[in-house]
Amino acid sequence: MQGNLKEIDIRGILQLIELGQRTGVLFVEIDGSDNGKKFGVGNALGSDAKSPDCPQSWFVFFLNGQIIYATNGCHLSPLSDYLRHYRIKERLEDIQIPLLKSPSIPQYEYIWVLLQQNIINPVQARGIIQNLISETLFDILSLYDGRFIFKSYPTLTPLLSAWEITPIVAKMTVQLQEWKQLYPFIQSPDRFPVLADITQLQSSLPRTTLKKLQLWADGKTSLRQLSRYLNRSILTVAKAMYPYVQQGWVKFVCSVTNNDTIELQNSIPELEVDCKARVVCIDGEREIAEAVELTLRQQGYEAIALTDPVAALSQVFQLQPNLIICNTAMSPLDGYEICKMLRNSTAFRLLPIVLLVDAREHHSPIKAKMMGATDCLTSPFGNTELLKLVERYMNYSVIGDRDRGTTLVDPIQYRVKNNITESASLNKTSISN
Structure with a gap:
């Protein structure tokens, strides 16, 4: 089966592979000499063919109609980026591997060698592969030509895992639809964010948030790379930056060779990062948990997303958070049960616990109070509602947290201006999306 994407789109091809329970490899290629053929007019993504991290070909491997692996070429940089997230210091170039069985996919061979040498564990390996699959589909589902x-x-052997095509394609399709809403402010995942208005950033943002933006928008890291470093989807990271891009405080550039960009970055004074209050979000829906985590980190909090409700019960004892946000709609443990269990512990008897409840369930706030919840947040909700609620229950008086040796900062001193807070609550960046 072969042809042109003008005649049949990627979704149709994937559907045929799934229905036929086919085993094999799908190779997609575009003409790198013509920018319009890839991510140009008529595509969901915009990109620059000169970008070193901009793939021109993709491989998707299938077993009996399920996806087992995907990659955007033969280079190792995506795998290196994901390893950076797990703070793995070994360089792939220094790792000896057997003779490659498939020269076109060295990434897969390296993943298995990393597993065999206990440099990564099976959960991390599956996560990396799943991210590579999602990233690849995010790219090819936007193509109209090729x-x-x-x-x-x-x-591919040995086989680690397999993913059904329909659910992951549906998820990527939704992400691409939301990605289009960021246009024209954010056009390509292969462009580089840089800080553009230092005066406004310094006067409007907390020092911790500005420090984060210094690290993220360094002019040397593309949005795609940044998503790998943070282990978040390209869309999630783009949404986190969107309010700042709207204000003109951050911009995306095609090249990192601009001397003005380097001077701009060097003009920002180094800031000491204040230790932050710790917020744990427990939500079985990964997208919601990650959106809450990024929104709070953006405002200077140390936010941690947990998606396994059972494992979260033991993890919160180790994390010792200052606030817990927990969704009621989870299984096998729901938020009500988790709240009740935590209240039975002396360590969490007085800790603020906020439950996320469904607006359609009118009895939820009463049930939440009966289980010991401090407050409720009705879903769907926006960033403004979330930040106001978190600020209400965090202990922000300037005190020393002796257990952690940290200092919590008064938010009034570093509060974000209303225009940014309001822009973050637009439906384009709403957590309810």
Whole structure:
């Protein structure tokens, strides 16, 4: 099976592979010499073919109609970026691997060698592969032109896991639809964010948030790379930056060779990062948990997302948070049960616990109070509601946290201006999306 993407789109090809329970590899290629063929007019993403991290070909591997691996070429930089998230210091170039069985996919061989040498664990390996699959589909589902070939190919061995096509394609399709809403402020995941208005940033943002933006928008890291470093989707990271881009405080550039960009970055004084109050968000929906985490980190909090309600019970004892946000709609433990269990512990008897409840369930606030919740937040909600609620229950008087040796900062001193807070609550960046 082969052809042109003008004749049949990627969704149709993937559907045929799934229905036929095919085993093989799908190769997608665009003409790198013509920017309009990839991520140009008529595509969801915009990009620059000169970008070193901008793929021109993709491989998707299937076993019996399920995706087992995907990659955006033969280079190792994506894998290195994901390893950076796990703070793995070994360089791939220094790792000896056996003779590659498949020269076109060295990433897969390296993942298994990393597993065998206990440099990464199976959970991390599956997470990396799933991220590579999502990133690849995010790219190819936006193409309107290009060539494709699907042919039989021996299954990759050893096999770590497999993913059903329909759910992951549906998820990426939604992300691409939301990505279009960021246009024209954010056009390409392969462009580089830089700080543009230092005066406004310094006067309007907390020092911790500004320090984060210094690290993120350094003019040397593309949005795509940044999403890998943070282990977040490209869309999630783009949404976190969107309010600042709207204000003109952050901009995206095509090249990192601009001397003005370097001077701009060097003009910002180094800031000491204040230790932050710790917020734990427990939510079985990964997208919601990650959105809450990024929104709070953006405002200077140390936010941690937990998606396994059972494991979260033991983790919160180790994390010792200052506030817990927990969704009621989870299984096998829901938020009500988690709240009740935590209240039975002396360590969490007085800790603020906020439950996320469904607006359609009118009895939820009463049930939440009966289980010991401090307050409720009705879902869907925006960033402004979330930040106001968190600020209400955090202990912000300037005190020393002796257990952690940290200092909590008065938010009034570093509060974000209303225009940024309000822009963050737009439906384009709403957590309810």
